[in-house]
Each structure stands twice: as C-alpha cells, then as structure tokens.
Amino acid sequence: MRADNQLKSDGRPTALPAVHEAWLPREHSLYRPRHGRRQTVALVCAAVFFLSPLVSFALGARPSEFENRALTPFPSLADGWSFFTQLAPWATDHLVLREEAIHAADAVSRGVFGEPPPLGDGPKQGGPLQPAPTESEPRQAHYPSVVEGKNDWxxxxxxxxxxxxxxxxxxxxxxxxxxxxxxxxxxxxxxxxxxxxxxxxxxxxxxxxxxxxxxxxxxxxxxxxxxxxxxxxxxxxxxxxxxxxxxxxxxxxxxxxxxxxxxxxxxxxxxxxxxxxxxxxxxxxxxxxxxxxxxxxxxxxxxxxxxxxxxxxxxxxxxxxxxxxxxxxxxxxxxxxxxxxxxxxxxxxxxxxxxxxxxxxxxxxxxxxxxxxxxxxxxxxxxxxxxxxxxxxxxxxxxxxxxxxxxxxxxxxxxxxxxxxxxxxxxxx
Known part of the structure; x- marks a missing residue:
C-alpha cells in the first residue's frame, strides 16, 4: 500500500508524491516495514532451499538414478506442448541431493512418527482406500511408490x-x-x-x-x-x-x-x-x-x-x-x-x-x-x-x-x- 494523499487544513485532500509504506514515519498508521522478522526468516529459508542444490552441484554432486529407472531426459522443443509437461519431471529427477532428502524423510517419519513417509503420488500406504477408477470414470485413486508387504517384502x-x-x-x-x-x-x-x-x-x-x-x-x-x-x-x-x-x-x-x-x-x-x-x-x-x-x-x-x-x-x-x-x-x-x-x-x-x-x-x-x-x-x-x-x-x-x-x-x-x-x-x- 502507498500513502498517496493527506488532508489540507480545510479537510480537503491534497496530492502528494506516492511513497512506499516502508518509507513512512514509524508513527504513521500506514507504516509497514519492508522486511519484518518473519519475512526475513522466510527469505533466508528460501535462499538455503534454492542455493543448497546449486552449491552442491558446483562442488561436484550430481543427481543419480535410484528409482529403478533412468533419469527423465530434457524434453525436446520438437515435442510441442509436451515440452512443457515434461519439464516438471525432468526438474524433479535432476534435483541434486534428492535421494538424500528421501532418506532423511524416511528416517524422520519412522523415527518420530512410527510410520512410513508419504513418498508416493498420494496418501501413504495404510491410508484410507479410495475407489479405483474405471475406463469411463476420472482417476480417483493415488498410489504409493512402494507397497510394503509381509515378511519385509x-x-x-x-x-x-x-x-x-x-x-x-x-x-x-x-x-x-x-x-x-x-x-x-x-x-x-x-x-x-x-x-x-x-x-x-x-x-x-x-x-x-x-x-x-x-x-x-x-x-x-x-x-x-x-x-x-x-x-x-x-x-x-x-x-x-x-x-x-x-x-x-x-x-x-x-x-x-x-x-x-x-x-x-x-x-x-x-x-x-x-x-x-x-x-x-x-x-x-x-x-x-x-x-x-x-x-x-x-x-x-x-x-x-x-x-x-x-x-x-x-x-x-x-x-x-x-x-x-x-x-x-x-x-x-x-x-x-x-x-x-x-x-x-x-x-x-x-x-x-x-x-x-x-x-x-x-x-x-x-x-x-x-x-x-x-x-x-x-x-x-x-x-x-x-x-x-x-x-x-x-x-x-x-x-x-x-x-x-x-x-x-x-x-x-x-x-x-x-x-x-x-x-x-x-x-x-
């Protein structure tokens, strides 16, 4: 918000240059700091989140094939609109330290909450069952990446x-x-x-x-x-x-x-x-x-x-x-x-x-x-x-x-x- 107007002595507004709310005196009712404490913490967390993989990549870390398949290749512009739909899985696969993050999530989920982490495309294994789709109905069910069976299978x-x-x-x-x-x-x-x-x-x-x-x-x-x-x-x-x-x-x-x-x-x-x-x-x-x-x-x-x-x-x-x-x-x-x-x-x-x-x-x-x-x-x-x-x-x-x-x-x-x-x-x- 910007403070654009103040009142003359007769009560009529007078135009003033637009001033950012962070530049107003602290006593002003419209004053808002440009970066509050919560904003600062959020910015720091965001910087750590985005920069850590980049720093790791610069130090030699590379994404690995650990999901029983090859990494998704970078899509080709010749694929038309499929180029945009394939960008997300490519970016996910090539996120540095992704495997380590999954290991950490599993350790926390099992150690703290006593249950496997929800690492699939939907609810975690053992969650409420959902009706499976038919060929004439939209998709409703979501499946975990791994089904944990009996006898450690x-x-x-x-x-x-x-x-x-x-x-x-x-x-x-x-x-x-x-x-x-x-x-x-x-x-x-x-x-x-x-x-x-x-x-x-x-x-x-x-x-x-x-x-x-x-x-x-x-x-x-x-x-x-x-x-x-x-x-x-x-x-x-x-x-x-x-x-x-x-x-x-x-x-x-x-x-x-x-x-x-x-x-x-x-x-x-x-x-x-x-x-x-x-x-x-x-x-x-x-x-x-x-x-x-x-x-x-x-x-x-x-x-x-x-x-x-x-x-x-x-x-x-x-x-x-x-x-x-x-x-x-x-x-x-x-x-x-x-x-x-x-x-x-x-x-x-x-x-x-x-x-x-x-x-x-x-x-x-x-x-x-x-x-x-x-x-x-x-x-x-x-x-x-x-x-x-x-x-x-x-x-x-x-x-x-x-x-x-x-x-x-x-x-x-x-x-x-x-x-x-x-x-x-x-x-x-």
Missing amino acids: LYLGDEVASHCEPTRPLEETVAQLRKLRDGVEATGRRFITVIAPDKATLLPENLPDEYIGKECHQRNVDKFWRLLGTEDYVLDLRAGLLAWGDQLGEPVYGPQDAHWSDEGGVLMARGLAERLRPGISAEWKVTPTSSWRVPADIPPLIGREGETVGRHYALAPNGEQDLTQDVEPDYRTPLTLDTASGPGTYGLGVGLLGDSFTIRALPYLSAAFANMTVLHHDSVSEDHGATAANMLAGKDVVVLEIAERSLARGGPAVLSEPALSTVLDALSR
Whole structure:
C-alpha cells in the first residue's frame, strides 16, 4: 500500500508524491516495514532451499538414478506442448541431493512418527482406500511408490498403478502390439514378445492384506494375462519362473527387488532360442557358479537400503564349453553380442528391444546367440524410433522384451506414433 494523499487544513485532500509504506514515519498508521522478522526468516529459508542444490552441484554432486529407472531426459522443443509437461519431471529427477532428502524423510517419519513417509503420488500406504477408477470414470485413486508387504517384502507401487490407471485401454495396447507383429512378419521376419511378469503377479502371497487399488489390480492382472497369454507371439515365462523357484526353495525375485534374478535371464535365453528353433537347447548344460550380492532397487524409493542376492550360471550350448560372457549392461545405444558359435547356438540376426529385465539375460543371450543386437526401448522416445529402425532393418528376427507393468500402462514408445511407423517403414524397405 502507498500513502498517496493527506488532508489540507480545510479537510480537503491534497496530492502528494506516492511513497512506499516502508518509507513512512514509524508513527504513521500506514507504516509497514519492508522486511519484518518473519519475512526475513522466510527469505533466508528460501535462499538455503534454492542455493543448497546449486552449491552442491558446483562442488561436484550430481543427481543419480535410484528409482529403478533412468533419469527423465530434457524434453525436446520438437515435442510441442509436451515440452512443457515434461519439464516438471525432468526438474524433479535432476534435483541434486534428492535421494538424500528421501532418506532423511524416511528416517524422520519412522523415527518420530512410527510410520512410513508419504513418498508416493498420494496418501501413504495404510491410508484410507479410495475407489479405483474405471475406463469411463476420472482417476480417483493415488498410489504409493512402494507397497510394503509381509515378511519385509517390498513391491513397486507402479505394478498396481499401471494396471489400475493405464494411459490407454489394454485392448488398444494389444492392438498396437499386434500391429507391430503384423508389420514385422509382413516383411518375412520373425517376431517374439517376451513379457517379464511383475513380482506382484508372480508372487502375490506377501502383498499386504489391504492396499490401495487391490481389487482393480487383481481384476486387471487376470484380464491382462487372459488377453496376452494366448497370443502366439508372446513368450510367457511365469510357469518356468515358479518351477525354478520351487526347485531352489526360494523365489527368483528378491524380496526387496523388482526384477528377476539370473534364473529369469536363463529362461529368457532358452525360451527365445526354442521358439526360433525348437530342440536347439536339447544339449544345453546350465550349472550354477558364483553368487552375487547387490543393493536392492526398491528400498531407495522410500529412503531405505536393502540387498539382493543371487547366483550366476554357466551356459554350455554344446553341453561342454561355457560360452557366457561378462557383458556391460549399457544398451542405450545398440549393443552387439557376437561371440557365440557352434552347436546349440542360433546364428541368424536378432534385434532385441529390451528393458531392465534384459540385464540379467545378457550373459546367457551372449552364449546362445551368435548375431544379436540389443537396444533399450526407452531410447525409441528420444529419436522417434530412428536408431531402433536402423538396428532392426538388418535383422531376421525382432524381439520385444517388456515388463508387464510397462505393457499394462500403455506400452513403450515403439508401440506409439511416430516411432511405430518409423520402424515398420524401415523394415518394409
């Protein structure tokens, strides 16, 4: 407010230059200090909040990938209005010290209040259940980033959310997958989709008795596998994963990890080889070797730490010589596997678009396939499918490995335009 007028002796107002209220005498009724104590404290807190990440960045701190996925890339101006909608997730992912802040929030919430922090997109786990949305109703439910189950088991909240709140109806996603299959096979190539089942689908016994979205999750998981489990191009590994877990006496998904262990990788390599050439693995010899121990990938989402253990295997396609290789698990650019040869190996060109489940399969794919190139299907969204199209155009077989939760949510970018047309046009040429 500004003091613009005072009164003459006769009671009429007289105009004065506009004066800021902070410049008035303290005795004046309109006086307000420019910065009161509360304002000063607020300004100091704001400065600390905004400058601390900048100072940390200048000292060498960098954002890290700790949420079971890659950091959101900076959006492209070519994406139109999507540039603005993608700015927020990019800024959130690249906030320095974000992981440390989540750890601190978890420690305070559990230590002081005795409950997990509300780190998901809505109410904390254990909060009041909300009605799950249907395809004709607006979204109502909010899902935590992690579902804390029984016996210290953790599940990704996205395994529930993806089934309950897909970005498009499952029938449309399946139609796009079939379109990709039809387009690939029309060029004379083979097409296979490997679906890595969610842990909540394969091993639901340690889910909590009640959790947000329970009913719609169970209903839509059944619908998902009814639709896709009967597709002749889909490689369904659920039975094999459960059988191997029974044989080991422990599940092939870690209690605090979202991915299968090496057993899933071996089953994926064998399943693909058998689908392409039935009987090819008749002489395969698979034997356990050393064990491994790595940080679990779900606990960091709620500011905690955990560990996952497993075992490596030796795969001898001819029954004698171990051909597995230590493969660098970086396939954001095309990764070539070409060291396998001899009986029990597959020699035609295979192009595989995979995700993080493919990591555990790489050593065994390298032992079984003599001419395979692997590319993460997230990269398709970065160049609208150009790199994937070039890679697949020189192959005889196209494989899409995808997590159940990703396909349930609406599928990877390769199932959407313009990437789908880019890939199919390149294959047809």
